[in-house]
Amino acid sequence: MKKIYTDLFIDFDDTLYDTHSNAVIALRELFEAMDFGRWFADPEVFYTEYWNTNIDLWGRYSKGEITRDYLIVERFRRPLSIGMDTAPTEAYCREVGDRFLDFCATKPGLIEGARELMDYLRGKGYRLHMCSNGFHEVQYRKLRACGLDQHFTTIILSENAGANKPSAQYFDYAFKVSAAPKETTLMIGDNFQTDILGAKQVGLDTAFFNRFPEYPAPEAVTYEVTALRQLMDIL
Numbered sequence: 261m262k263k264i265y266t267d268l269f270i271d272f273d274d275t276l277y278d279t280h281s282n283a284v285i286a287l288r289e290l291f292e293a294m295d296f297g298r299w300f301a302d303p304e305v306f307y308t309e310y311w312n313t314n315i316d317l318w319g320r321y322s323k324g325e326i327t328r329d330y331l332i333v334e335r336f337r338r339p340l341s342i343g344m345d346t347a348p349t350e351a352y353c354r355e356v357g358d359r360f361l362d363f364c365a366t367k368p369g370l371i372e373g374a375r376e377l378m379d380y381l382r383g384k385g386y387r388l389h390m391c392s393n394g395f396h397e398v399q400y401r402k403l404r405a406c407g408l409d410q411h412f413t414t415i416i417l418s419e420n421a422g423a424n425k426p427s428a429q430y431f432d433y434a435f436k437v438s439a440a441p442k443e444t445t446l447m448i449g450d451n452f453q454t455d456i457l458g459a460k461q462v463g464l465d466t467a468f469f470n471r472f473p474e475y476p477a478p479e480a481v482t483y484e485v486t487a488l489r490q491l492m493d494i495l
Contacts, residue, residue: 265495267440268381269416269459271425271449272392272399275469276374276488277406282367289363294356299343309339322393322424322454332357365401370408371471373488378411380492389414389438391447393424393454414438426458446482448491456481467491 273279287310290296291303300306317331326334333353340356341347348356381388390412392399396419403409414437418424421433435442442463449455450469456477459466465482473486483494 262494263465265386265444265446265465267387267389267438267445268495269389269391269434269438269440269445269447269464270412271447271451271455272390272403273394274371274471275448275450275455276371276378276408277402278369278371282369283364285367285369286360286363290356290360293359293363296340296343299340306339306343309342310335313338318393322426324424324427328395328419336360361395361398365398366405367402368406370406371488375407377488377491378408381495382411384495386495387413387438387440389416389434389440391416391425391430391434391449391455393418395419425454426461428458428462431458431462431464446495452477452479467494 270276287307288303291306296306297303313335317326317335320326321328321331333350336353336356337348337350340353378388388411390403392415394402394417396417399415399417400409403412403415416434416437418430421430423429423433425431434440445464446467447455447459447464448467448469449459450471452468456466456468457479460479460481467483467485468477468481469488470477470484470486477484483491485491485494
């Protein structure tokens with residue numbers, strides 16, 4: 261017999277919203293708009309360093325090792341420093357970051373099956389709560405761009421919680437603002453460290469969206485799916 265859930269905590273970036281693919285497009289637009297070609301004869305050098313830097317910084321940010329402001333500046337300071345004669349100023353990095361987020365926020369791309377799943381869940385009467393470590397000034401714009409802004413009962417951002425997933429403080433805040441009962445709430449996410457382990461540590465059932473299933477979940481989870489549509493067989 262299926263367990264009955266009333267509330268769903270759902271990660272947004274790369275679970276529903278195709279953050280990586282959208283950012284690839286935005287990064288190319290940024291490269292042209294800011295004329296980075298004057299420093300990089302081969303754009304791929306810039307792109308590769310950006311992605312390597314981004315992965316490192318977001319991992320450290322989720323653990324609380326660095327601040328939001330440090331991430332915003334450093335994710336462009338490092339890759340630009342490779343091509344420029346002198347390291348870019350903090351002010352310039354912030355300008356670049358603002359332009360990049362503007363480009364990102366207009367992209368509508370979703371993970372395959374995301375809209376179908378969200379329409380299904382809303383139709384079934386679940387209370388849907390978006391749980392994200394993303395930045396306030398861009399997450400709401402991305403929600404509107406992809407057309408999922410009306411699906412969520414609550415938007416729960418780490419900046420409002422004062423802590424990032426996977427910390428218990430984040431989830432305590434999520435329970436408080438959503439009024440979701442822990443016993444009938446399921447956490448859905450693609451990042452095993454931030455979404456799944458964080459939820460498990462506070463006693464939540466979990467659904468791991470294993471998008472690239474070369475390996476199974478490293479620890480026991482309540483459910484594991486490799487496509488969003490599979491969640492409709494569970495919920």
